[in-house]
Amino acid sequence: MNVFVISVLFVLAFGTALFFAALKRKMISALNTHDLIVIALMSSLLYAAGLPFKFGLGRLPFIHAFIYSVPFTAVLFIGIRVVPKAGAATLIIVGHSLLSQLLSRGINPLWWPYPFLAGFVLESYFLITRSYLQTRLNAVCAGCLRGLVMYLYFYLVSAPFIWHMHYAPWYVFIQTAQGVAGSGIGALIGFALSKPILQAYRHGGI
């Protein structure tokens, strides 16, 4: 069977297992209107945060994996810190992916397993550690895990299947290492920036 089809089945099974595990651990709480609006906001912010890099440093070849993953992870982790509930990470990432497909890339379901996997990896990490980025170490580990899984999935599964593009192992390694480093740094930045944001948000009015 095709590697991509196997990966889609794996993502489906992973998501189902995760849902039941979260249910068993009583970690699922309903998302209210306010949470949904904040998640929608964070999806838009993820789209907007990447734009200065898209037209600036992101044009530099070879280091774009690092450049992109820093703002992405930083904004994503701020979002998770604002809505520390099961499903929030997946919804932010999937929302961002669908939003960019609607606004610029065109709808392509073949790319949907990618954001779902990104969300599920983080959800499973939160489920295991029972912590929604409450410590710096937790944030860095979650960031690095996201970078590792996503860049490997992109270069080994998505790109060869959807684009028929193949990359040399050393290039995949360099890009993944950059993605891991960028996501780790982004996680640190997100963790640091979320403190003043949360404080201003909690104590501020409407």
Add this chain to the structure above:
Amino acid sequence: MRYSDKKTIFHRLDPRTKIILSVGCACLIVIARSPAGLFLLFAALLCCFLGMRPSAATLRTTAKMMGAVFALTVISQGFFYYFEPRTPLFVLLEKGSGLPGRLTGGIALYKEGLVYGMVQSMRLFSAAVMSMIIVMSTYPSDLVLGLKRLGVPEKIAFMLTMGIRFLPAIMEESRRIMTAQKLRGLKIKGVKGNFAAFRSLIVPLITDSLRHGRRIALAAEVRGFTGTRTEIKNLKFAWLDWSALFTVITVVGVSITCRFYR
């Protein structure tokens, strides 16, 4: 790339038809193997795109983007080509030349890789042209409505609608914050400047957006909002939609048959 208000055949199609067309096109992009098939697909999509009468500026941007994609794909696949046989045109790094050579197994530009890159860039062009057709002919909110009618959960559709509504406000707000920060002496050039600009932008932007979100949530809840909404716009399938669906289903079916049962 954004919506352009015109009266073309694509503007008249139902958003659901466009979503199914783009899914069919994505399947064709993956299924097609032969250079002739890929070129045919790209040529057909390009004709559709030109049929939308894009502006000169859009055509220039598209040509530039395609040029960049073509160059990057050809070069990357020229270096990363691993199928056999392959003919090296020039060697960048010898296999045995020190640690980098041993780690990478040598880096060379292969003739077959360049050709493979040229063929595969047709796939990327087709995907890009298809996305431009959809984006230029449909309001994002209509696409969300189409997705909802095709079975996307209510909460995700609501989030997407909110995201689309928020985006212009966020962009406007970020421009305002950046102007204010520049007036305070912020330098945004270079690596350090890019990250400094990100830091100066993101804290006030997110704080302000969250407050804005809180106001919206409050306004929605006092009006008894539960997550489900009714729509003013009704989607209807016309004969044009049925014929477009029939065409794409036939083409995808024939392609799958040719690919797997030849």
